[in-house]
Amino acid sequence: MAMAKSAGLVLLAALLAGAVAQGTVPEMPQALVAAPQGPVVFFEGFRQGWNKAWTNSTDDKYNGEWQYAMDYSEIKGDAGLKMASPGKLHAIAAKFVGDLTFKDKPVVIQYEVKATNGLACDGMYLKLLQDVKGGLDKFNNDARYTIMFGPDKCSSTDKVHFIVQYQNPVSKEWEEKHAKEVPFVAGAGRQTHPFPL
Numbered sequence: 001m002a003m004a005k006s007a008g009l010v011l012l013a014a015l016l017a018g019a020v021a022q023g024t025v026p027e028m029p030q031a032l033v034a035a036p037q038g039p040v041v042f043f044e045g046f047r048q049g050w051n052k053a054w055t056n057s058t059d060d061k062y063n064g065e066w067q068y069a070m071d072y073s074e075i076k077g078d079a080g081l082k083m084a085s086p087g088k089l090h091a092i093a094a095k096f097v098g099d100l101t102f103k104d105k106p107v108v109i110q111y112e113v114k115a116t117n118g119l120a121c122d123g124m125y126l127k128l129l130q131d132v133k134g135g136l137d138k139f140n141n142d143a144r145y146t147i148m149f150g151p152d153k154c155s156s157t158d159k160v161h162f163i164v165q166y167q168n169p170v171s172k173e174w175e176e177k178h179a180k181e182v183p184f185v186a187g188a189g190r191q192t193h194p195f196p197l
Contacts, residue, residue, distance in 0.1 A: 041100045046079040055136040057091035062139070064088035073114055073192040080112070093129065093136040100128065110196040113151060118190055125150035125161065126195070144174070149197050151185040158184050160195065 036043055044050060046068070056066070064085035072080045083090045100107065113124045127145040132138055148163040162179035 041096045042094070044094065046081065050079075053094045054092050055094065057093065057139040058137045059091070059140040061141065062089045062091035064090035066090060066092055072116075073112070080114075082116075091139055093132070093139050095136065108196065109147070109149075110194055111150075112192050112194050114190070114192040116190055119151070119153040119185060121154035123150065123152040123154070123161075125152070147197070150195055151193075153185045160185060162197070 044053070051068070056062075064083055065088075067082045067084035068079070069082045070077065070079050072078065072082060081092070109126070109128070111126050115122060115124075125148055127143075128147045129136075129139070130144040130146060132143050145165055148165075149161055151160050152158075159182045162182055164177045165174060166177075167174050
C-alpha cells in the first residue's frame with residue numbers, strides 16, 4: 001500500500017472540556033534539537049518556520065484556533081501546538097515530503113499529546129490522509145485517510161483508536177476496519193504521552 005506525494009498528515013483534536021494550560025514548567029533539561037535518522041517522510045519538531053508547512057482547515061466544523069507554545073511539555077525549550085479554543089474542534093494538516101510505503105519496510109508513526117487539564121471528553125487523532133480534494137485547507141471529516149489513530153476518552157469510551165481505510169481491490173468499495181483490542185488511553189493525567197504506531 002502506498003500513498004501519493006499529495007497525501008498529508010492531519011492532526012485532529014476535539015477538546016470538549018479543558019482549557020489551555022495556565023501553569024509553569026518545572027526546571028528540566030533543555031530540549032534537544034533532534035531529527036530522526038534514516039529515511040523520513042515527515043518530521044515536525046515545531047522549530048523556526050514550522051508554520052509554513054501547516055494549513056488550518058477552513059471547514060466550519062473545525063473552527064478552533066491553534067497556539068504555538070514553547071515550554072509546553074516537561075522539557076524546557078520543547079515546542080508544540082496548543083488548542084487555544086476550549087470546546088471547539090481543531091484541525092491542522094501538512095503534506096508529506098515523500099511517499100509513504102507500507103511494503104517491505106518498517107514504518108514508525110508517533111506523536112505526543114499533553115492534556116494540560118486532564119481528559120474529560122476529548123479525542124486527539126492523527127490521520128494519514130489520502131488526497132484532499134481542493135487542498136488541505138478543505139479538510140473535513142469526510143476526507144479519505146489510510147490510518148487514523150489516537151486517544152479518545154468520553155463517557156464510557158476510553159481507548160486508543162486504530163482505524164484503517166482502504167479500497168477493496170475486488171469490489172472497489174471503500175472499507176474501514178477498527179482494531180478490536182486497543183489499549184485504554186495512556187493516563188488521563190497532565191503529563192506528555194507519546195502515541196507510537
